[in-house]
Amino acid sequence: MSRISVSKNGIRPVPRNASLERHTQRFLELRRGLEQIEYFCKGTVLKRMMKCGKARCACASDATKRHGPYFELTYKANGKTVNVKLSPEAAPLYRAAAQQYRQLKTLLNRLDKLSKTILRHQAKLAESTRQG
Ligand SMILES: [Zn+2]
Numbered sequence: 001m002s003r004i005s006v007s008k009n010g011i012r013p014v015p016r017n018a019s020l021e022r023h024t025q026r027f028l029e030l031r032r033g034l035e036q037i038e039y040f041c042k043g044t045v046l047k048r049m050m051k052c053g054k055a056r057c058a059c060a061s062d063a064t065k066r067h068g069p070y071f072e073l074t075y076k077a078n079g080k081t082v083n084v085k086l087s088p089e090a091a092p093l094y095r096a097a098a099q100q101y102r103q104l105k106t107l108l109n110r111l112d113k114l115s116k117t118i119l120r121h122q123a124k125l126a127e128s129t130r131q132g
Contacts, residue, residue: 043075
């Protein structure tokens, strides 16, 4: 859609910016993706097999005889690694949430890049209407 702007110098057409429109469409598309994000959680779910520490237990010498699995959520907060124990029932919930978090981050990075591109275009357009 070409628009007409009225300036002091009379009517002049504002050139339609095809790539700006394309970027805008892409931005709206990506933004809709935010609505698809389910509950999310920063971190990684780890599955661990543990030694119990008893010298005579099979786990002491045989790695395949270790106990578990035990699950934990690990993430960084204020530069420190935090580990939270998870029940076997909770583990898949948190794993899915961690996956959602990564998706959200990817989406945000793309939106950020796209926004900057669009802002550059918009700034150029705004500058082009400056009265010399
Ligand atoms: Zn053991």
